[in-house]
Amino acid sequence: MFELTEDQRLVSESVRRFVEERVKPQAAHYDETCEFPWEHVKGLAELGVFGMHFSEAYGGAGFDKVTGSIVIEEVARHDASLALTIASHNGLCGGHIDMFGSEAQKQKYLPDLATAKKLGAWGLTEPNSGSDASGLQTTAVKKGDRWILNGAKNFITQGTVGEVFVVLALTTREKKQHGITAFILEKGMKGFSQRSIHGKLGMRSSDTAELHFDNVEVPAENQLGELDQGFLNTLQILDRGRITIGALAVGIARGCLEEGRAYSLDRKQFGKPIADFQAIQWMLADIATETDAARLLVRRAASLCDQKKPFSVEASKAKLFASEASVRAGMKAIQIHGGYGYTREFPVERYLRDAKLLEIGEGTSEVQRMIIARHVLKS
Amino acid sequence: MKILVTMKRVTDYERKVKIAPDGSHLITEGMNFVANPFDEIAVEEALRLTKAHGGEVVVFSAGPKDAAQQIRQGLAMGADRGIHLLTDKELDSDAVARLLAKVVDQEKPDLVILGKQATDDDANQAGQLLAGYLGWAQGTFASKHEGLEGPEEKAQKPGLAIEGGKVHVVREVDGGLETIALDMPAVVTTDLRLNHPRFTTLPNIMKAKKKKLDEVTAESLGVDLSPKVKMLRFSEPPARTAGQIVDSVDTLIHKLKNERKVIA
Ligand SMILES: Cc1cc2nc3c(=O)[nH]c(=O)nc-3n(C[C@H](O)[C@H](O)[C@H](O)COP(=O)(O)OP(=O)(O)OC[C@H]3O[C@@H](n4cnc5c(N)ncnc54)[C@H](O)[C@@H]3O)c2cc1C
Numbered sequence: 001m002f003e004l005t006e007d008q009r010l011v012s013e014s015v016r017r018f019v020e021e022r023v024k025p026q027a028a029h030y031d032e033t034c035e036f037p038w039e040h041v042k043g044l045a046e047l048g049v050f051g052m053h054f055s056e057a058y059g060g061a062g063f064d065k066v067t068g069s070i071v072i073e074e075v076a077r078h079d080a081s082l083a084l085t086i087a088s089h090n091g092l093c094g095g096h097i098d099m100f101g102s103e104a105q106k107q108k109y110l111p112d113l114a115t116a117k118k119l120g121a122w123g124l125t126e127p128n129s130g131s132d133a134s135g136l137q138t139t140a141v142k143k144g145d146r147w148i149l150n151g152a153k154n155f156i157t158q159g160t161v162g163e164v165f166v167v168l169a170l171t172t173r174e175k176k177q178h179g180i181t182a183f184i185l186e187k188g189m190k191g192f193s194q195r196s197i198h199g200k201l202g203m204r205s206s207d208t209a210e211l212h213f214d215n216v217e218v219p220a221e222n223q224l225g226e227l228d229q230g231f232l233n234t235l236q237i238l239d240r241g242r243i244t245i246g247a248l249a250v251g252i253a254r255g256c257l258e259e260g261r262a263y264s265l266d267r268k269q270f271g272k273p274i275a276d277f278q279a280i281q282w283m284l285a286d287i288a289t290e291t292d293a294a295r296l297l298v299r300r301a302a303s304l305c306d307q308k309k310p311f312s313v314e315a316s317k318a319k320l321f322a323s324e325a326s327v328r329a330g331m332k333a334i335q336i337h338g339g340y341g342y343t344r345e346f347p348v349e350r351y352l353r354d355a356k357l358l359e360i361g362e363g364t365s366e367v368q369r370m371i372i373a374r375h376v377l378k379s
Numbered sequence: 380m381k382i383l384v385t386m387k388r389v390t391d392y393e394r395k396v397k398i399a400p401d402g403s404h405l406i407t408e409g410m411n412f413v414a415n416p417f418d419e420i421a422v423e424e425a426l427r428l429t430k431a432h433g434g435e436v437v438v439f440s441a442g443p444k445d446a447a448q449q450i451r452q453g454l455a456m457g458a459d460r461g462i463h464l465l466t467d468k469e470l471d472s473d474a475v476a477r478l479l480a481k482v483v484d485q486e487k488p489d490l491v492i493l494g495k496q497a498t499d500d501d502a503n504q505a506g507q508l509l510a511g512y513l514g515w516a517q518g519t520f521a522s523k524h525e526g527l528e529g530p531e532e533k534a535q536k537p538g539l540a541i542e543g544g545k546v547h548v549v550r551e552v553d554g555g556l557e558t559i560a561l562d563m564p565a566v567v568t569t570d571l572r573l574n575h576p577r578f579t580t581l582p583n584i585m586k587a588k589k590k591k592l593d594e595v596t597a598e599s600l601g602v603d604l605s606p607k608v609k610m611l612r613f614s615e616p617p618a619r620t621a622g623q624i625v626d627s628v629d630t631l632i633h634k635l636k637n638e639r640k641v642i643a
Binding site: 006007009010011013014017018046047048049052056059060061062063071 | 413447448451452455578579580581582583584585587588
């Protein structure tokens, strides 16, 4: 848990080299233009990142959660948007199919997802159901050998660039959250439309969209997992997703530390590097300590998950602490940069904007505290 | 065709090395270790050649237990198997060359490709010494025509090419490039511009775990590792003294003439 294995070290070095050579120089450009970074998606897919958690039989690398978090941290170090793309593609959409799909569904979808020939998206959130995910209103009604979907989803990552969608819908209304089922939808199905959401604060080169279902006919074989088990399965996907969001936050916080350190050694005021001032040193010390603490929480949750032990509360703690630590790190890194940090000339303002999403997506900080407190009070 | 390549474990060239206070050795504790970048180029070139001509790439490294990591990296890039000479001793270039000569006797490769130097000691000798011990032809500092654009053009004009039983090597020499043809078997050392090593893919890293990696000892090869070159002392380069800002060209010339005496 404290030291990387040989493969983990090779993996982190390989991804780091790619990210430093290709991704880093363009991260500001993609943030500015909000273009989707297809070239990096292709490049990282060739490296095997887009199927890293799928088993080798479906073209994946068969990585465990600890190794996956290392990859996400490396990408998020320079481009959190790209890391979010990988996380939702691999962990949420691909993960749901990998964990709960039938053999036929895995064979049909995972190989194309592993090579990023098709990108995946995962739709749970709706306009009127966010933190209260169990209150979702999209419906699926069985009609012969098809399901008819109606409703809408909001804030879906890869919503317009994705081609394979996992969508949660109510199948037995009176059973509420115990009446939710997952379905695999494909772009181009009749009545299924997407609308891009523009103007995000951060994560700007990650694609976010609304999904609309207007009598979409979904073949019965596209039902994913058991009937009415969709919400329970979703909770398992979210538990894993939270580890990934934690790893993403660690990558951003590490970026704040590295940029803050470099700038403080370089910038001179009152005749010496600002790194000589204790006020700056304390900020660096705090970022360094919180980054380490966050990484350890993430690794613990990931390692429990890999050992098939309960890890849900640990994942919430990791996600809560790491995401909030990354926002604090972003604030401090800007402070260390002074006025320059407030401009796009330096990457730290982007890090802060990106970090803020992590306190919201896959369960807000308030939701994580609810989960953790429930556990504290129960035990 | 069989190609033997080297992969040395070196201190990370992007981190500052620390010298022991008495100057007797480098402090390796807490240091990060990586594969010698010139050796990564050697592996890449070997893989490129075996892709074109078929054959096997064998990665060799001499070093402590952890040097297996650098061999694995070569295997993850695509090499077929590894040979690890286990030793905790400091090796000079001559010892490495004599070890390699023994490995060559056993493996009988058609080509040995080494980095022209390692980024830790920058000795630039092992390849030349090996060619000497083997009595083989050598092509050092294999490079590539500058100004080649794009991977296709580069593939058409590789720095190393095997034609008619000879290996043609484009060499970087002072003021330009020369191309030589070597009889095989031969020893080649790589310069930085020869190629851009591939990114190791994640599935290949997992597959590399299953590839064969043999451990051997100097005793079993009958090689005496006692160094012929002794490291006497390490020291930091002198710190740069602060510059001066002068107010005019005339003052500058005056100072260079009279104070520094660097111009007449
Ligand atoms: C960039 C981006 C990408 C996203 N990607 C995806 C995706 O791929 N798939 C997907 O399904 N969703 C996605 N989401 C949605 C995300 O998961 C939700 O935004 C999040 O769960 C919060 O829901 P909400 O926005 O409806 O906020 P709300 O639930 O309306 O929350 C508003 C505020 O109320 C607080 N609150 C709510 N309930 C409680 C309570 N009981 N106690 C205390 N406080 C409470 C919240 O913490 C928050 O502060 C994405 C969102 C964004 C912004």
